[in-house]
Amino acid sequence: MDRVLRIGLLGCGTVGGGVVTLLSGEVDDITARTGARLEVVRIAVRDLDKASARGLPVSRDVFTTDPSAVVEDPDVDVVVEVMGGLDPAGGLIRRALELGKPVVTANKELVADAGPELYEAARAAGVDFAYEAAVAGAIPIIRPLKESLAGDRVTRVVGILNGTTNYILTKMSEEGADYAEVLADAQRLGYAEADPTADVGGHDAAAKCAILASLAFDTVVHASDVFREGIAAITATDLRVADRLGYVVKLVGIASEVDDRVGARVHPVFLPKEHPLASVRDAFNAVYVEAEAAGQLMFYGRGAGAMPTASAVVGDVIDVARNLLQTARGAAESVHRAKAIRPIEDLQTQYYVLLAVDDQAGVLADVARTFGDHGVSIAQVWQEGAGDSAQLVLITHRAREGDLQQTVGALAAMTNVRSVASVLRVESEVFAS
Amino acid sequence: MDRVLRIGLLGCGTVGGGVVTLLSGEVDDITARTGARLEVVRIAVRDLDKASARGLPVSRDVFTTDPSAVVEDPDVDVVVEVMGGLDPAGGLIRRALELGKPVVTANKELVADAGPELYEAARAAGVDFAYEAAVAGAIPIIRPLKESLAGDRVTRVVGILNGTTNYILTKMSEEGADYAEVLADAQRLGYAEADPTADVGGHDAAAKCAILASLAFDTVVHASDVFREGIAAITATDLRVADRLGYVVKLVGIASEVDDRVGARVHPVFLPKEHPLASVRDAFNAVYVEAEAAGQLMFYGRGAGAMPTASAVVGDVIDVARNLLQTARGAAESVHRAKAIRPIEDLQTQYYVLLAVDDQAGVLADVARTFGDHGVSIAQVWQEGAGDSAQLVLITHRAREGDLQQTVGALAAMTNVRSVASVLRVESEVFAS
Numbered sequence: 131m132d133r134v135l136r137i138g139l140l141g142c143g144t145v146g147g148g149v150v151t152l153l154s155g156e157v158d159d160i161t162a163r164t165g166a167r168l169e170v171v172r173i174a175v176r177d178l179d180k181a182s183a184r185g186l187p188v189s190r191d192v193f194t195t196d197p198s199a200v201v202e203d204p205d206v207d208v209v210v211e212v213m214g215g216l217d218p219a220g221g222l223i224r225r226a227l228e229l230g231k232p233v234v235t236a237n238k239e240l241v242a243d244a245g246p247e248l249y250e251a252a253r254a255a256g257v258d259f260a261y262e263a264a265v266a267g268a269i270p271i272i273r274p275l276k277e278s279l280a281g282d283r284v285t286r287v288v289g290i291l292n293g294t295t296n297y298i299l300t301k302m303s304e305e306g307a308d309y310a311e312v313l314a315d316a317q318r319l320g321y322a323e324a325d326p327t328a329d330v331g332g333h334d335a336a337a338k339c340a341i342l343a344s345l346a347f348d349t350v351v352h353a354s355d356v357f358r359e360g361i362a363a364i365t366a367t368d369l370r371v372a373d374r375l376g377y378v379v380k381l382v383g384i385a386s387e388v389d390d391r392v393g394a395r396v397h398p399v400f401l402p403k404e405h406p407l408a409s410v411r412d413a414f415n416a417v418y419v420e421a422e423a424a425g426q427l428m429f430y431g432r433g434a435g436a437m438p439t440a441s442a443v444v445g446d447v448i449d450v451a452r453n454l455l456q457t458a459r460g461a462a463e464s465v466h467r468a469k470a471i472r473p474i475e476d477l478q479t480q481y482y483v484l485l486a487v488d489d490q491a492g493v494l495a496d497v498a499r500t501f502g503d504h505g506v507s508i509a510q511v512w513q514e515g516a517g518d519s520a521q522l523v524l525i526t527h528r529a530r531e532g533d534l535q536q537t538v539g540a541l542a543a544m545t546n547v548r549s550v551a552s553v554l555r556v557e558s559e560v561f562a563s
Numbered sequence: 564m565d566r567v568l569r570i571g572l573l574g575c576g577t578v579g580g581g582v583v584t585l586l587s588g589e590v591d592d593i594t595a596r597t598g599a600r601l602e603v604v605r606i607a608v609r610d611l612d613k614a615s616a617r618g619l620p621v622s623r624d625v626f627t628t629d630p631s632a633v634v635e636d637p638d639v640d641v642v643v644e645v646m647g648g649l650d651p652a653g654g655l656i657r658r659a660l661e662l663g664k665p666v667v668t669a670n671k672e673l674v675a676d677a678g679p680e681l682y683e684a685a686r687a688a689g690v691d692f693a694y695e696a697a698v699a700g701a702i703p704i705i706r707p708l709k710e711s712l713a714g715d716r717v718t719r720v721v722g723i724l725n726g727t728t729n730y731i732l733t734k735m736s737e738e739g740a741d742y743a744e745v746l747a748d749a750q751r752l753g754y755a756e757a758d759p760t761a762d763v764g765g766h767d768a769a770a771k772c773a774i775l776a777s778l779a780f781d782t783v784v785h786a787s788d789v790f791r792e793g794i795a796a797i798t799a800t801d802l803r804v805a806d807r808l809g810y811v812v813k814l815v816g817i818a819s820e821v822d823d824r825v826g827a828r829v830h831p832v833f834l835p836k837e838h839p840l841a842s843v844r845d846a847f848n849a850v851y852v853e854a855e856a857a858g859q860l861m862f863y864g865r866g867a868g869a870m871p872t873a874s875a876v877v878g879d880v881i882d883v884a885r886n887l888l889q890t891a892r893g894a895a896e897s898v899h900r901a902k903a904i905r906p907i908e909d910l911q912t913q914y915y916v917l918l919a920v921d922d923q924a925g926v927l928a929d930v931a932r933t934f935g936d937h938g939v940s941i942a943q944v945w946q947e948g949a950g951d952s953a954q955l956v957l958i959t960h961r962a963r964e965g966d967l968q969q970t971v972g973a974l975a976a977m978t979n980v981r982s983v984a985s986v987l988r989v990e991s992e993v994f995a996s
Contacts, residue, residue, distance in 0.1 A: 152714050152856055159781065163713050163894065262711065268857035270703070270711035278695065278703035280596050281585050281877030348592065406863055409842045414859075423585055423874035424701035426847075430839055430861035441856035444714030449894065458891030461596065461882065 133166040135451045138206035139173040140197050140222055141213030142181055145236055145263075146173070148440025149210060153447070154187040160444075164451045172200040174213070201226045208451060210443060211235040220244055227251040227259065232450040236263035236439055242337035242353040245344060249463045258453055258460050260446035265338045266291060266415045268438030269431040270445075275345045275419070276461045282421040284346040286386040288557075291338040291396075293413035293433045294322045294329035295361050295381040299398075300411045303369045303378060309362060321413060331360040332381065332396040339383030342417070343394040347387045349469040351394050356383070357474040359397035367484065368552050371523055372400050375510075377556070378408045384557075391472035400482055400556040475532035480509070480556035482525055485541060486548040487513075489520035493546045497522060500544065504537040505529070525556060566599040568884045571639030572606040573630050573655055574646030575614055578669055578696075579606070581873025582643060586880070587620040593877075597884045605633040607646070634659045641884060643876060644668040653677055660684040660692065665883040669696035669872050675770035675786040678777060682896045691886055691893050693879035698771045699724060699848045701871030702864040703878075708778045708852070709894045715854040717779040719819040721990075724771040724829075726846035726866045727755045727762035728794050728814040732831075733844045736802045736811060742795060754846060764793040765814065765829040772816030775850070776827040780820045782902040784827050789816070790907040792830035800917065801985050804956055805833050808943075810989070811841045817990075824905035833915055833989040908965035913942070913989035915958055918974060919981040920946075922953035926979045930955060933977065937970040938962070958989065 137153070139146055153160065153168055161167050170188055174197035175181040181193045194200065201209055201222050209226040211233060213219050220240050226233050228251065235241065241248070241264045252259035262272045266289065275284070290296050294316065301312045313330070316322035328334045336356040343351040361381050372379050377400035385394045401408050406428045410416040415433025420426055432438040453460050487493045494511070501508050501524070510525040526534070534553070542550050570586070572579055583603055586593065594600050603621055607630035608614040614626045627633065634642055634655050642659040644652050644666060653673050659666050661684065668674065674681070674697045685692035695705045699722065708717070723729050727749065734745045746763070749755035761767045769789040776784040794814050805812050810833035818827045834841050839861045843849040848866025853859055865871040886893050920926045927944065934941050934957070943958040959967065967986070975983050 148856065156714055156716065160714055268854075269860060270707040273706060273711060274703040277882055278706060278875065278878040280881040281589055281593055282874040283589065404844075406842065409839065411837075416861075421701075421874065423581065423870040423877075425865040425868070425871050426863075427702060427865075428849075428861070428863035430859075430863065432858040432860075435858070437856040438858050441715040441854065442711065444856075445711040448713040449710055452894065453891065456889065456891035458886065458889035461885065 132161055133455065134169055135164070135166045135207045135454065136169050136171040136205050137447065138200040138203060138209050139170055140200055140209065140211045140219065142173050142175045143212065144436035145439045145443065146212045147184060147186055148436045149212065149443050150186045150188060152440055152444045160448060164448050165455050166451060168447065168451055172203050172206055174200045197222050201229070207231060207454065208447060209233045210447060211237055212443065214239070216240055216243055223248060224251055227255045227257065230255050230257055232257040232259070232454055234260045234443055234446040234450060236261070236443055238264040238334070238337045238341065242340045245341060246350045253462060256459060258450040260450050260460070262446050263439045263442035265341050266417055266429070267431070267433040267435060268441050269415060269417065269429045269433065270442070271342070271417045271429050272345065274427070274429065275342070276463065279419070279421050279424060280461065282423045284419060284421045286384070286420040287342050287346050287417060288407060289339065289342060289383045289417040290380055290407055290410050290415050291335040291383045291417070291433065292329055292381060293415060294326065295335070296410065296415070297321050297413045298330070299361060299364070299379055299381065302364070302366065303373070306366055306370070308366050309364055330362055332358045335381060335383045335396045339385060339394050339396050342383065343385035343392055345463065346385055347392045347469060348467050349392055351385070351392060351471065355394055355471045357395035357397070361398050363552070364398055365552065368554060371482065371484070375400070375525070376403050377401055378403055379554070380407060382407070387469070388472060391470045393472040393477060395474060395477070398554055400554055402558055475530070475535070477531040478528050479531070480526055480528055480558055481534050482552065482554045482556050483538070483550065484552035485522040485524070486551050487520050487522050488546040488548065489517050490546065494522065496544060496546060497541065500540050501526070501537055504540065505533045506537050521551065565594055566888065568597070568599045568601050568640045568887065569604040569638050570601055570880065571633040571636060571642050572603055573633055573642065573644045573652065575606050575608045576645065577869035578872045578876065579645045580617060580619055581869045582645065582876050583619045583621060585873055585877045593881060597881050598888050599884060601880065601884055605636050605639055607633045630655050634662070634664070640664060640887065641880060642666045643880060644670055645876065647672070649673055649676055656681060657684055660688045660690060663688050663690055665690040665692070665887055667693045667876055667879040667883060669694070669876055671697040671770045671774065675773040678774060679783045686895060689892060691883040693883050693893070695879050696872045696875035698774050699850055699862070700864070700866040700868060701874050702848060702850065702862045702866065703875070704775070704850045704862050705778065707860070707862065708775070709896065712852070712854050712857060713894065715856045717852060717854045719817070719853040720775050720779050720850060721840060722772065722775060722816045722850040723813055723840055723843050723848050724768040724816045724850070724866065725762055725814060726848060727759065728768070729843065729848070730754050730846045731763070732794060732797070732812055732814065735797070735799065736806070739799055739803070741799050742797055763795055765791045768814060768816045768829045772818060772827050772829050775816065776818035776825055778896065779818055779852070780825050780902060782825055782900050784818070784825060784904065788827055788904045790828035790830070794831050796985070797831055798985065801987060804915065804917070808833070808958070809836050810834055811836055812987070813840060815840070820902070821905060824903045826905040826910060828907060828910070831987055833987055835991055908963070908968070910964040911961050912964070913959055913961055913991055914967050915985065915987045915989055916971070916983065917985035918955040918957070919984050920953050920955050921979040921981065922950050923979065927955065929977060929979060930974065933973050934959070934970055937973065938966045939970050954984065
């Protein structure tokens with residue numbers, strides 16, 4: 131005499147297929163944990179024939195090409211959205227919440243864009259809106275931020291949030307290869323898309339960073355609030371210099387709160403080799419969290435892939451189903467405080483600067499004077515190469531980003547500086563111990 | 564017109580003090596998250612004068628020396644146990660659950676000893692029993708196992724579960740120092756107890772390993788079911804050999820399920836340097852989880868300390884308070900299936916063996932024959948030193964522990980083997996990618 135809760139699925143690509151497989155594979159355990167049998171009763175797909183041909187353990191007649199029919203179906207108790215994109219996913223989720231149906235989604239783009247509005251819709255309807263799978267795939271990070279650290283104060287979140295770029299940087303670092311070469315390899319192997327912009331440009335990581343920043347600091351941070359730089363300009367030289375100085379180069383999303391302002395940024399950084407994030411290789415993701423009482427935490431795992439994402443979705447489905455049966459709600463996002471976004475110009479950090487220079491007496495003095503004129507102090511400097519390939523490598527002390535940017539502008543205008551080849555931020559303050 | 568939920572605290576040492584501090588420091592956020600103000604109304608302590616003198620933000624009259632009075636007080640809605648030990652903590656918690664009061668505890672010893680009975684008491688009473696702080700301090704690991712991975716199948720858990728031993732092994736490895744020397748330093752610095760047995764003997768880790776094994780495999784594993792070896796016999800030579808072969812030495816708790824039998828063991832291992840756990844240094848803890856769909860996950864952070872533990876306790880308090888207000892229960896432990904415990908003799912792994920031998924022709928052949936006679940195949944062997952300090956270093960292929968133990972017995976009886984200096988398990992199968 132088990133109760134039955136009926137799931138409606140929006141989208142049935144590889145993640146959706148994984149969700150169906152997991153829900154039908156662990157029936158007894160899931161029933162024990164939720165207090166109800168979970169049945170997938172409706173699935174919206176683009177192509178009925180293709181969906182039926184996949185041999186998923188559901189009957190043919192659950193498929194429909196009309197996603198609204200899934201949401202509106204009075205037989206559907208819980209809606210799972212794995213179709214992706216802003217539209218029509220956003221409207222469908224809003225409607226499901228309005229109908230009092232809890233929603234589970236893996237849609238980072240949508241949560242980054244409309245999260246606060248959807249949290250509020252869920253609150254108004256008294257049901258759950260869960261999105262563990264939207265950030266860092268299988269890694270439980272939303273739940274720890276919303277629940278485990280609910281009584282603590284998070285001060286900083288640093289995440290390796292994109293598997294493709296971490297794969298590319300790992301290969302570049304271990305093989306001494308250049309960006310274009312590794313990207314081409316990654317595309318051939320299926321680790322990078324034909325159009326890799328969303329990954330290598332940092333857009334994907336920025337959406338996730340916005341979600342994490344909002345949760346960590348109880349405020350609203352949109353993807354467009356996140357300062358963003360990609361990895362396309364990273365060279366083998368940058369990685370070589372980093373290695374020599376005891377750093378690795380990683381594309382990270384960093385969210386922090388300083389004086390009631392929230393900073394959120396995605397860009398490549400020099401990270402000390404001893405930092406727990408430094409050993410995150412290949413396509414793995416990890417999120418490092420600093421909290422006042424808990425101290426340093428890190429969550430590591432597969433940030434993408436059909437089954438890891440499906441695992442996170444099903445964990446959420448079990449959670450919202452248990453709550454629905456008890457007419458309860460799980461942990462909600464905290465009060466959303468209005469906090470200002472800290473502009474990138476106000477960032478205080480160290481910098482690595484690589485300059486192609488004329489190999490002549492006085493260039494170092496000129497360069498040093500330019501830094502000094504803008505209030506940026508140099509911690510380390512040396513020359514590499516000679517003649518046409520002469521380069522100056524500089525590491526600054528902590529400086530204000532705005533001052534550094536002005537320095538770079540002035541350097542670029544100098545007659546004995548041929549080009550500013552690289553500028554990267556150095557996160558030496560984020561140590562493990 | 565906020566509702567108020569009243570907390571009764573059993574014990575008020577450094578963790579209890581931290582709980583009081585956190586609950587009174589983040590009042591608005593906590594109220595928003597739970598839907599009620601949380602007030603600490605009763606605290607059981609040993610010494611009233613000492614407790615009052617600590618200047619905690621509570622009035623003097625909340626303190627009592629009678630823990631039963633806290634549990635029985637009709638004004639107490641939620642009981643938080645941070646006194647530790649089996650007795651009277653166990654009886655007090657049982658009574659609180661019987662009275663329909665949810666309980667939060669940080670007591671690993673008790674949960675390892677009586678967990679299943681307490682889960683059942685909580686289930687019968689329809690309230691929560693939460694113990695995130697009992698395993699690995701601030702690291703959220705109970706919640707991920709109970710909730711995030713509820714729809715997945717965990718295949719293995721490997722944890723660095725004790726900070727003291729990880730600190731000692733890190734120092735031994737980085738300074739090339741011997742065990743006794745580093746232990747004495749650690750004791751002087753307060754990183755190790757005057758009587759370090761619970762830590763260095765693996766007892767503390769075994770209790771945590773039992774809790775993790777029970778949760779991961781939906782069964783009952785007691786601390787006494789966990790095979791246990793400590794680190795007192797580890798030498799600088801072992802660490803040097805490990806380093807040369809690309810390993811680090813870590814004390815880990817490993818729980819795995821093979822053919823419906825659960826193996827749970829705590830002992831030092833050779834772990835590949837590329838493994839995510841290998842870079843966990845000093846007093847940090849980490850738990851590595853392999854699940855069928857999610858793949859490899861790792862959770863890292865401070866496994867002990869007053870404020871990290873208090874942070875985990877308060878996370879749980881907020882959770883059970885929210886559920887109590889909704890007359891709901893959070894995720895419960897899954898059905899407890901009766902599964903046999905796999906004896907250590909049936910373990911299949913690789914081994915490192917260090918032998919002090921007579922430096923004479925034929926000893927290698929004799930040793931190799933002894934391994935072969937017991938069905939243990941040698942992967943690598945070399946001699947170190949000469950004369951009186953001649954040693955053979957051997958790494959085996961995967962072998963059955965029972966066969967290896969018989970081999971070791973036979974080696975110890977050989978006339979040209981002076982002693983079996985070290986035997987350690989090599990976990991080369993647990994790779995990150």
